[in-house]
Amino acid sequence: MTPSDREATGLLTRPDDLVQLLGPTGERHASAEYDPWVADVDDDALVDLHRDMVVVRRLDSEATALQRQGELGLWPPLAGQEAAQIGSATALRADDFAFTSYREHAVAWLRGVRPDELLSVWRGSAASGWNPFEKNMAVPQIIIGAQALHATGWAMGAKWEGTDAAAVAYFGDGATSEGDVNEALVFAASFAAPVVFFCQNNGWAISEPVGLQSHQPLARRADGFGMPGIRVDGNDVLAVLAVTRWALDRARRGEGPAFIEAVTYRMGPHTTADDPKRYRTDDDLAAWRERDPITRLRAHLAARGLDADALDADAKAAADRAAAELRAGLVSIPDPEPMSAFDHVYAEPNSHLDRQRDHYARYLAMFDDAEAAAADAAGTGAAASDPRGGAR
């Protein structure tokens, strides 16, 4: 607990009880506890997982590129976290509900979110991109940790209704310091709510290493709140799938919440606005490149005798298709109408806002009038159109 602990991400590599089914070189570790949860995962399923990870990595790098080109205002890359997100989201049932943060593009992808739906919010074109009830996934949450409570409330409701659907709350290592996340653990335990807390410990909260938030593996937080905590290798897609299924199954059976810490690494910047060189070294990153989740699954598939080249080709084709869809989706995002700024503030009529909206419409109309007047006067639509001048 020296200051240097606070500066460290060493916590990430502490071996404490890390659940791992695929070792660093793709070798399969047997686990009496978790093997049953992935017994059905055959070659085809593994290939799907591999393809999904390749696709979302590609989507992510395309989106990063789009931001660099000025097509998006901001993008928070997921690179490095593909296994954590694909593994966990694969475990979800359609009627489960995911409450995520802003980085869970892979979860969105698996929940059927379309590229245009995914990008519109980062383009600044819309407050959000999809209807949560169509995907059973909430729109992104930027207030750190807030969604953990939403997931818990949703789960309480699902339980009271007598369904066996479960909620998953995704959040980061930094989020575990916020009151909301801790309160969510309290509520979830108290009501034995069917919610899985899925913490992606990617080592960093912007520039702050996880050692500054905690000197303890985050999964250890769970026990004190009265729920199991599992620390899983977040770059091992199979292990992530297994532990998430285990946790969801428990939740469905009325045994209450669980907390999963998926130990992974944010390979890219916090967002495209961030410069990680200011706070971390390339060495750190290099070590994590060795643990790349995609490489690992690929090695495992090769070891199982699959043709790695064919695998790559198939995945690349899927990624190319997805990338093309992404660019097409981007183009299809409409610019918002000015007056739409006033839509959906309230679900019901609101005398104050309705009046304010009318006033603004009238203000905007002044410009149209001025333009029209100027066009009339000059016989051209391109003339000066100062409405105030025009109105006088």
Added chain:
Amino acid sequence: MTPSDREATGLLTRPDDLVQLLGPTGERHASAEYDPWVADVDDDALVDLHRDMVVVRRLDSEATALQRQGELGLWPPLAGQEAAQIGSATALRADDFAFTSYREHAVAWLRGVRPDELLSVWRGSAASGWNPFEKNMAVPQIIIGAQALHATGWAMGAKWEGTDAAAVAYFGDGATSEGDVNEALVFAASFAAPVVFFCQNNGWAISEPVGLQSHQPLARRADGFGMPGIRVDGNDVLAVLAVTRWALDRARRGEGPAFIEAVTYRMGPHTTADDPKRYRTDDDLAAWRERDPITRLRAHLAARGLDADALDADAKAAADRAAAELRAGLVSIPDPEPMSAFDHVYAEPNSHLDRQRDHYARYLAMFDDAEAAAADAAGTGAAASDPRGGAR
């Protein structure tokens, strides 16, 4: 984790690792770990602890009576929690700092708070009663859990200054559900701050049993945050003293925070405004009367060969003196001057408030003027004094 767990205080009587030095009938349990921390506690010291507990119980019942007589607006009784408070506060050094909630009258007593200082806030005469820097104890905190962060910040500062003073944060079982308390644990661990979190688990948060806040002993919360958690019999003053000394000593030596759960029971109502009959049975209470902290220490002292009657007489005399002081103190509390409502909002001049204060002074003066005018007119000060009438 059934609903009935949520309704229970059974958690209180779970034996898990409860530190106990005095058994229910006053018998001394040896403890290799904690005996050294009370090795210096001889008969005289034990008699002091007994007397202090008797005195604060008496102060508490006197204050309750004063509330019933209309002399206080409200009183939150501590009855039942004497050992938890006297034991822990006895462990404090003068330069340590206590940040408490609203029920820690015994802590205040040991910190040298005078009766008038203690009562004025509950009488509604003042925003608080004492200067925190004279007692090294913050004024009472009503926002549940907020003071845990204050204690942590103070401790960070004390450490940065290079002192070995420590802070103690007192809060209840209910408070452990608030974000602030959990965030305090995060900060304290991160900065290895010399702060002891002293949670009095008295079984209830107003009408809510502790089982609704947690299905787990609260001390277990500590480990996940990276600090030791100790569960102590909160009705065993010696054990409380020992564990608090242990925790403070660690903190002073730079080993960081610790969390103590003192398991005790609120024998009285939440406050004088509360009616516990609405939510708990007499049986529950009766069981806890058996564990009375004062009776227990008295039995222990008797077992050590002290004359119990003399002990009682001495304690009663001290309690009588304290009670007399309390009543005298009450009488000495001045009613606040009307214009003092504006004092200490700001430490520096404030053009807005200064003007508002002047306006109000002028408003009040109108009544004086009216009274004077009426007195002039009628030749008596007792006449009708409507300033608006008078001003016309």
Added chain:
Amino acid sequence: MTTLTLGKALNQGLRRALADDDRVVLLGEDIGTLGGVFRVTDGLKAEFGEHRVVDTPLSEAGIVGTAVGLAYRGFRPVVEIQFDGFIYPGFDQIVAQVAKLHYRSRGAVRMPITIRVPFGGGIGAAEHHSESPEAYFTHTAGLRVVACSNPADAFVMIRQAIASDDPVIFFEPKRRYHVKGEVDEHASLADARPMGVATTVASGRDVTLVTYGALVQTARDAATAAAEEGVSIEVVDLRSLAPVDYATIEASVRRTGRLVVAHEAGQQGGVGAEIAASITERCFDFLEAAPVRVTGHDIPYPPAKLEQHHLPDLDRILDGVDRALGRPNSLSGVEG
């Protein structure tokens, strides 16, 4: 018609809402077994069960945040904040989630959450138990804010708030919980005055006096007292603080030419500032004097023995009326 206290009228309104719609759930600290520290939820847990009337852990962010999740799931949560001064730990969830989720989701998600807040002073309470935080919420787009002042309104408005698809911060005048009034328990919601509409509770010619919550009674008393002096005060009970029913106030001020707004909350940035500014914008040519505000001071809520000097009372309201009328008053002769 039944005679009920304001607290009991709320209790009956909640009971009705629970009976009418099984998506309605009540959440809060001590609201179940205890029936709430003010007994507003008394008996409801016994009647509807622990999944409809839910004692929660002690955390306001937790309560509001899980209510958001329940709303996501299709419930209509009714949250009790035990006292006004305890709403702030839940502030982020209210301002950043409850108020914004409908907008953020482009209308897909509705937040039909009612947040009940006993508010205001005058009960001799400890710190944090007498606050008037309404202006924080009226300044927050996406919320509706209402305050009831009497049993009949309490009974109807709480049901209207719960039935609203928008989130409603519902202020209850705690020092009037025990005051009785006539309530028509059989009137239909459809016929009731919408909660967004103000009520003129006393007609008058000389000055318009606008207030809400517990001060409505004080304002009526002021009108009665003033009438004896020949001053005719029109009293408007705002009921809705966001949006404000300006049609009603405006019509009144156009007749009286004078406005007084009273509230317990501090003056700086209070609801009175908004109403004074808006009415000045809308009725400038009709105003014969500047709108007057009679408010709590801009101080933390003072200790109980000073609260009578903080809260606007009959005398201070009448002094404000005198100011609006240009009659001799506490500020006569004061510059600015």
Added chain:
Amino acid sequence: MTTLTLGKALNQGLRRALADDDRVVLLGEDIGTLGGVFRVTDGLKAEFGEHRVVDTPLSEAGIVGTAVGLAYRGFRPVVEIQFDGFIYPGFDQIVAQVAKLHYRSRGAVRMPITIRVPFGGGIGAAEHHSESPEAYFTHTAGLRVVACSNPADAFVMIRQAIASDDPVIFFEPKRRYHVKGEVDEHASLADARPMGVATTVASGRDVTLVTYGALVQTARDAATAAAEEGVSIEVVDLRSLAPVDYATIEASVRRTGRLVVAHEAGQQGGVGAEIAASITERCFDFLEAAPVRVTGHDIPYPPAKLEQHHLPDLDRILDGVDRALGRPNSLSGVEG
């Protein structure tokens, strides 16, 4: 004189404050190693060490709450809230502790805490990164609230805020962090204009235009544009939002007879409401028209592509000026 950006001027001001008083400590998320997401604290950790410039865990209540404890211990904490929209989790600690502890302790405890908040929109950011929450704090007794608008003020005001024994919410106009200006790094604080005093940044005869933060520049541009049309605008940079320097505004309005207040925050209950109401109270007989407010709409901050329709810009301010002058404007012919 040195030419500095506003961000760098703050950086220099903080550096000076750290150097002058070793009780000053900076706390916040990413303020140390990274130097803050806006680099306002760049280099300070390296210079003063990790106990003076402290990267904290990710929790705003935690940051503000530990700052309270540090103040109890005699420190002068300077807290950075990373973006305006992230202040709400710390709201309870600000409103119930920071603002009230001096009062609660009857003057014994001081809370010389400065809470720095980059605020406002116009940078094309994601949700919660463009808010203007100042009115919540101006309505909170016990706080001082200021906003700087240029490098010279930034340099001086941040030091004044830190030197103040009262808690100060310090708003920084984030979209102007990169704008340069002249700063006198050697001027003494003693000679500087107190932070509670407003500045008349452009003199004029026809209308008084009051604003703060990033809009000060827009207001100056408006004054320049209006001058070409023969309209003379006096622009007042408020600087202090609580308390407001009414002496300056009042003197101006007595001359111009007309007032426009502009801010990015929503209209309902915004700072403009308070100023409009107060100036109407103080200058009713001098006003030739109702004070006009030009503000953000009462909506959650909209997506980036709509923000130019939300933020008051030069045209909207000039439209407001036209309204104050009774000239043709967007509301000409509109009733009420």
